[in-house]
Amino acid sequence: MDIRKKGSKLNYTVMMSIKLALRNLLGAGLRTWLNVIVLSFSYVIIIWYQGLIDGWNVQARRDMIAWEIAEGQFWHEAYDPYDPFTLEESHALIPEVLLKENIASILITQGTIYPDGRIQGVILKGIDKNQQVLRLPTDRLVKENGEIPVLIGKRMATNNKLNEGDFLTLRWRDSNGTFDATEVRIAGIFKTDVPSIDQGHVWLALDDLQQMTQSQGEATMIIAGTASLGGVDVPGWTFKDHDFLLADLNQIIKQKSVGGSVMYILLLILAMLAIFDTQILSIFRRQKEIGTFIALGMTRKQVVRLFTIEGGMTSVLAALVGAIYGIPLLIVQNNMGYAMPYNPDDLGIAISEVIYPSYSIGLITGTILIVMITATIVSYMPARKISRMNPTDAIKGKIQ
Amino acid sequence: MEKSSIIEISKLVKRFPVGGDFFTALDDINLSLSRGEFTGIVGPSGSGKTTLLNILGSLDVPSEGEVTVLGNKISTLSHKQAAQLRNGHIGFIFQTYNLLPVYTVYENVEFPLLLLKTLARDREKAVLEAIEWVGLTDKIKSKPAQLSGGESQRVAIARAMVKKPEIVLADEPTANLDSENSHHILRTMEKLNTELNTTFVFATHDEKVMSYLKRMIRLEDGKVAQDEWISERKVAS
Numbered sequence: 001m002d003i004r005k006k007g008s009k010l011n012y013t014v015m016m017s018i019k020l021a022l023r024n025l026l027g028a029g030l031r032t033w034l035n036v037i038v039l040s041f042s043y044v045i046i047i048w049y050q051g052l053i054d055g056w057n058v059q060a061r062r063d064m065i066a067w068e069i070a071e072g073q074f075w076h077e078a079y080d081p082y083d084p085f086t087l088e089e090s091h092a093l094i095p096e097v098l099l100k101e102n103i104a105s106i107l108i109t110q111g112t113i114y115p116d117g118r119i120q121g122v123i124l125k126g127i128d129k130n131q132q133v134l135r136l137p138t139d140r141l142v143k144e145n146g147e148i149p150v151l152i153g154k155r156m157a158t159n160n161k162l163n164e165g166d167f168l169t170l171r172w173r174d175s176n177g178t179f180d181a182t183e184v185r186i187a188g189i190f191k192t193d194v195p196s197i198d199q200g201h202v203w204l205a206l207d208d209l210q211q212m213t214q215s216q217g218e219a220t221m222i223i224a225g226t227a228s229l230g231g232v233d234v235p236g237w238t239f240k241d242h243d244f245l246l247a248d249l250n251q252i253i254k255q256k257s258v259g260g261s262v263m264y265i266l267l268l269i270l271a272m273l274a275i276f277d278t279q280i281l282s283i284f285r286r287q288k289e290i291g292t293f294i295a296l297g298m299t300r301k302q303v304v305r306l307f308t309i310e311g312g313m314t315s316v317l318a319a320l321v322g323a324i325y326g327i328p329l330l331i332v333q334n335n336m337g338y339a340m341p342y343n344p345d346d347l348g349i350a351i352s353e354v355i356y357p358s359y360s361i362g363l364i365t366g367t368i369l370i371v372m373i374t375a376t377i378v379s380y381m382p383a384r385k386i387s388r389m390n391p392t393d394a395i396k397g398k399i400q
Numbered sequence: 401m402e403k404s405s406i407i408e409i410s411k412l413v414k415r416f417p418v419g420g421d422f423f424t425a426l427d428d429i430n431l432s433l434s435r436g437e438f439t440g441i442v443g444p445s446g447s448g449k450t451t452l453l454n455i456l457g458s459l460d461v462p463s464e465g466e467v468t469v470l471g472n473k474i475s476t477l478s479h480k481q482a483a484q485l486r487n488g489h490i491g492f493i494f495q496t497y498n499l500l501p502v503y504t505v506y507e508n509v510e511f512p513l514l515l516l517k518t519l520a521r522d523r524e525k526a527v528l529e530a531i532e533w534v535g536l537t538d539k540i541k542s543k544p545a546q547l548s549g550g551e552s553q554r555v556a557i558a559r560a561m562v563k564k565p566e567i568v569l570a571d572e573p574t575a576n577l578d579s580e581n582s583h584h585i586l587r588t589m590e591k592l593n594t595e596l597n598t599t600f601v602f603a604t605h606d607e608k609v610m611s612y613l614k615r616m617i618r619l620e621d622g623k624v625a626q627d628e629w630i631s632e633r634k635v636a637s
Contacts, residue, residue: 027502
């Protein structure tokens with residue numbers, strides 16, 4: 001029998017290296033599994049943390065769109081949310097071109113409330129009580145018994161010890177600069193994760209506020225209910241799209257992602273050090289084995305490839321082990337959410353009390369690929385030392 | 401029995417750097433070995449036996465002179481060509497067995513055939529046959545740590561023989577074995593030499609090995625002090 005009959009040459013060498021690497025890894029027992037477990041922590045923690053950031057991003061964008069910005073906003077050209085002095089001038093008649101569209105008009109002015117005898121400046125926002133664009137419960141702004149109904153957010157209610165049905169003294173200036181005051185009734189308290197429409201805000205029916213400020217038919221901003229309105233040119237009004245309106249949120253998410261990346265890199269370094277250390281130790285501890293490989297006919301390139309694949313396969317095993325305990329853990333976390341350990345109201349941005357992580361296919365495959373590629377590179381570096389080994393010394397384990 | 405020359409050594413010199421100087425391990429060696437020989441390179445420690453064996457196995461190269469193994473000039477072989485020569489035609493047996501610790505007996509013996517890209521069906525047949533030659537069929541799934549010294553060396557012999565090489569180079573194969581195991585090993589190799597016409601070259605200073613040799617090349621201080629065919633010696637005595 002000619003036992004040297006060649007098998008299929010297609011990928012044979014690589015397949016053989018994979019087979020031998022797997023054999024070596026599994027045969028090495030505890031050493032392999034310790035590395036695998038350390039590396040699997042990296043997978044799970046990186047995916048968990050990034051999933052949390054992504055989940056926050058998704059939730060915050062969804063809430064801001066639902067509660068505050070919808071498909072974009074037309075701002076009166078004089079309106080500057082960071083300059084309250086512009087409020088007096090930044091309102092005009094609602095453009096006719098938008099009147100028949102799916103919109104929510106908002107008139108904004110300043111006012112003062114006196115809860116429990118204290119004085120507090122507020123932003124008064126009049127919104128069309130029939131609007132279907134934002135999630136605000138504006139249907140509760142229907143007048144009953146001549147009382148002016150208002151809506152406030154839960155944060156505002158808690159901070160000022162206000163309850164539904166309470167009466168509140170409200171003072172404002174009309175368009176002529178004349179101060180006026182009246183009693184308003186808290187018709188509803190809404191709960192939202194978007195503090196920018198809650199804290200310091202009192203919501204009234206648009207027609208009530210227009211009447212109070214003598215600004216009939218006018219608004220400061222118009223919320224677009226359909227994306228196509230973004231293309232409508234309205235003189236005197238500027239359209240603000242999602243990119244603009246979500247810029248602050250995007251910036252915070254970006255900063256958080258950078259912070260996450262630091263942890264990401266630290267975890268990776270930790271895991272890679274474990275692999276690097278194991279590989280370096282292997283080169284010396286397994287030099288007799290390497291010498292034997294060479295004596296039995298392996299080329300140095302094949303030995304380097306074998307060691308590199310061993311390192312790479314550690315990351316494959318780690319992905320499998322990580323999946324075994326990571327998937328159930330991440331599913332539980334996804335169902336239970338992550339309760340923020342501090343009061344998210346203090347941040348002033350849209351953040352829920354409980355964040356539900358979002359694990360995308362991109363995040364998972366991206367993380368696995370990055371860890372695998374890094375592990376393979378880290379394994380290759382010490383493996384190159386093999387090519388400089390003298391096989392006759394290696395066989396006897398003489399190299400120090 | 402075919403007696404064609406398969407190893408030619410001409411004016412071989414091997415020097416190693418030691419400090420700022422050179423140590424001459426082999427000096428002006430001229431030898432010719434034929435197919436099917438059962439030859440020992442004997443001599444005290446430091447006489448150059450292992451160095452000569454390493455050069456014959458293309459693990460090392462001469463400093464001067466020429467060594468031709470199966471038509472391949474060792475000094476001109478690339479790493480890859482040397483690996484191919486070892487892989488295809490030379491089997492090694494080491495003093496410390498050098499079995500791969502995480503592999504089973506079967507996997508250790510199978511290893512050279514994986515490198516040779518032998519078909520799985522042929523590979524299994526050859527491995528089982530080699531393990532049977534050395535009488536370790538019942539240990540096929542054992543790991544080296546579970547074997548005695550004699551058993552480990554028999555696995556090493558099976559690994560060296562599984563690809564049916566033209567040449568087997570054995571470096572002190574009995575040094576770590578007791579007398580009974582040594583004789584067992586040597587009888588196994590002698591049998592394989594006879595049945596497969598494989599050339600065995602030993603580096604040894606073990607009297608037990610010497611008693612099996614058909615040819616004994618004695619090295620002293622890196623030089624051939626004596627080259628003797630045992631049948632001649634017996635006749636002489």
